[in-house]
Amino acid sequence: MNAAMLPLSAQILQQEFRTELVAIADWWAAHTLDQDQGGFYGEVGADNQPVPKATKGIILNARILWFFSETAQQLDNPVYRQCATRAYDYLCEHFFDKKHGGVYWELDAAGQPINTKKQVYAQAFTIYALCAYFQLTADAQAIARALECFNLVEQFAIDRENQGYLEAFTREWGLIEDLRLSEKDLNYPKSQNTHLHILEAYTTLYQAHPSAEIRAALKYNIDMFDKYMIDKNTYHLRMFMDLQWRDFSPGYTYGHDIEASWLIAKALESLGDTDYTQRLTPTLINIAEVTLQEGIGEQGQVLDSYDFATASVNREAVWWVQAEALVGFLYAFSVTGEKKYFSAAEAVWAFTKKYQIDREGGEWLWLSRLDDNSQSHYKVGFWKCPYHNGRAMMEALQYLHAD
Numbered sequence: 001m002n003a004a005m006l007p008l009s010a011q012i013l014q015q016e017f018r019t020e021l022v023a024i025a026d027w028w029a030a031h032t033l034d035q036d037q038g039g040f041y042g043e044v045g046a047d048n049q050p051v052p053k054a055t056k057g058i059i060l061n062a063r064i065l066w067f068f069s070e071t072a073q074q075l076d077n078p079v080y081r082q083c084a085t086r087a088y089d090y091l092c093e094h095f096f097d098k099k100h101g102g103v104y105w106e107l108d109a110a111g112q113p114i115n116t117k118k119q120v121y122a123q124a125f126t127i128y129a130l131c132a133y134f135q136l137t138a139d140a141q142a143i144a145r146a147l148e149c150f151n152l153v154e155q156f157a158i159d160r161e162n163q164g165y166l167e168a169f170t171r172e173w174g175l176i177e178d179l180r181l182s183e184k185d186l187n188y189p190k191s192q193n194t195h196l197h198i199l200e201a202y203t204t205l206y207q208a209h210p211s212a213e214i215r216a217a218l219k220y221n222i223d224m225f226d227k228y229m230i231d232k233n234t235y236h237l238r239m240f241m242d243l244q245w246r247d248f249s250p251g252y253t254y255g256h257d258i259e260a261s262w263l264i265a266k267a268l269e270s271l272g273d274t275d276y277t278q279r280l281t282p283t284l285i286n287i288a289e290v291t292l293q294e295g296i297g298e299q300g301q302v303l304d305s306y307d308f309a310t311a312s313v314n315r316e317a318v319w320w321v322q323a324e325a326l327v328g329f330l331y332a333f334s335v336t337g338e339k340k341y342f343s344a345a346e347a348v349w350a351f352t353k354k355y356q357i358d359r360e361g362g363e364w365l366w367l368s369r370l371d372d373n374s375q376s377h378y379k380v381g382f383w384k385c386p387y388h389n390g391r392a393m394m395e396a397l398q399y400l401h402a403d
Contacts, residue, residue, distance in 0.1 A: 005337050009346065010400045016349075017400075020357070021393035025071045027362040028064070028386050029079050031379075037110050039090035040064055044380035048361050054381070055114065056107045058095050062125040063385035065091055069132035074394060081136070088133050088142065091126070096145070100172050102126075102152050106382075116171035120157045121181055121194045123149045127201040131208040143209055150205060153198065154217060162243050164190050164224050165198055182383070188240040188248055192229050195221065196260055203267045215271065222267050225260070226280060235286040253305040254295035255321035258328035261287040262395070265331055281335060288332035291325065292344055299355070300347025301368065317368035319384075322352045323392035330399040345396075364389050 031048055032040045040061065042054030065087035072080040094111040095103040097118075103126050106115035130146035133139065156173045157165045166189050167179035180187050181194070202218040228245045229238050237260050239249035261284045268277040295302050297315060302325035304314040325348045333341035355368035358379075366377030366384060378384055 005334075006400065007339070007342055013346070013349065014397060014400050016353075017393045017396050021071065021390060021397075022075065023362065024364075024386055024390050024393065025068070025075070025077070025080055028067070028380075029083050031362070032064070033083075033086070034109075039094070039111065040087065041380060042109060042382070043378050045378055046358075046361075046365065046375045048379065051378075053109045055109060056094075056111070057382040058091075058103050058105055058119075058122045059125055060380070060382055060385050061087060061091050061095060062103075062122070062129040063387035065129040066125070066132045067386040067390045069129065069136045070394060071390065073132075073136050084133060084136060087129075088139075091129070092145065095126075097171065102149060102173075104171075117176060117178075118152075118156075118169040118171060118173060119181065120153060120165055120167055120169075121197055123153050123157075124194070124197040124201040127153075128197070128204055131201075131204040134208055146205060147209065150202075150214070150217070159190075159243060162245065164228065164241075164245070165195060167191060167194055186240045186248060186250065189243050190241040190245065192237045192239050192241075192256060192260070195224055195229065196256070196263060199225070199267050200263050203263075203270045206270050218267060218271055219273070219276075222264060222271065222276070222280070225264055226283075230260075230283060230287070232283070235283070235290040237287070250309065251305055251307040253321075254291050254302050255304065255318065255324050257287055257295075258291045258302065258321075259324035261285075261291075262324075262328045262331035265335075285332055285335060288328050288341065291328065292340065295325075296344070296347075299351050299370070300344070301351040301355075302348060316371045317351070317356065319356055319364040319366055319368075320388035322348050322356055323364075323388040326352070327392050327395045327399070330396055334399050 031044055034041045041050040042056040043051040068080050068084035072084050094107055102118045102123050104113045105117045105119050108114050127146045127149045130142045134142040159166055168176050170176045179189055199221040202221055206214045206218050236252040237257050238247045241247055265284050297303050301317040302321050304316045304318050306313050326345050329341045329345035355370055356364050358365050363379045
């Protein structure tokens with residue numbers, strides 16, 4: 001970004017983001033290593049106490065691998081590198097299906113598979129994590145495993161008739177009835193969430209191992225958002241769709257909207273197609289603008305979601321939504337130079353510092369202190385990882401870097 005564009009407060013923010021990135025990494029290195037059963041704990045409570053018998057999910061473990069691999073590149077701390085290697089070794093030893101390929105969804109605390117379904121979302125995060133570890137170490141086996149997962153997704157998950165990627169399969173890559181990522185998701189064969197993280201995985205895979213095949217797959221993913229998932233009337237993203245792309249979304253989520261805006265932008269940057277980037281960029285800015293107009297709470301936070309059935313907004317402040325909004329608004333500012341986006345990012349960060357970060361215990365709370373039951377959620381668990389907040393610190397630093 002041109003230095004003349006940056007407000008005076010940008011330098012202060014840069015220092016705060018660096019400090020918080022170190023704080024996140026240090027907390028995870030100190031509180032999550034499972035010394036008895038290997039790898040990392042499957043759960044750590046809001047009180048920082050581990051739950052040794054908690055199951056271990058692939059999403060948590062892949063995101064830990066990604067985070068420490070990226071942070072070790074940024075900060076060159078040997079502890080972070082050791083954590084990355086620990087995560088890599090555990091994932092390869094326990095999560096990979098040596099018979100049918102790909103990764104399992106869930107293990108017990110001792111590392112034995114208890115849910116062997118092949119969720120495409122999980123394969124995507126594994127690709128993403130392995131690419132980061134490859135970029136850290138140049139380990140040829142890491143990129144080979146990433147390409148193995150890529151080939152499986154391309155072979156089994158693409159809907160050849162209607163386009164797009166299907167959600168989930170059995171261990172043997174056969175059809176499965178329950179396609180959901182979690183109990184709160186709807187059981188439809190296509191979701192914006194899975195497509196978004198295939199997109200993110202392929203963005204990084206193309207950087208780590210550029211090839212014509214991966215480039216075509218990345219372009220295909222961007223096309224799916226442009227054709228089917230971005231509502232060009234509202235500039236919200238459709239969440240759940242059937243095979244023919246008919247929309248069955250119960251509402252929209254501001255966090256996924258703003259996250260998609262900057263992740264698609266990064267995918268376009270990786271693709272390097274100038275004409276395509278110029279055509280899609282106004283759409284991505286419109287997504288950020290709609291989030292700014294509709295999704296901001298009284299304290300500058302970004303709210304959770306809008307429900308069609310009740311015509312109401314869920315006003316909870318969730319940790320990952322603030323992280324994505326911070327990056328999304330900085331992305332919009334970097335493209336447009338409009339101060340309102342920078343101010344929105346500053347407000348989100350001010351809220352996060354005051355209400356989302358646990359200053360005494362470390363890490364970020366699932367819900368802000370202004371929400372009911374803010375202490376009732378775990379700090380580490382199947383869906384609580386150092387990915388959203390850690391990635392936000394790294395991406396925000398990039399957007400504030402003066403050329």
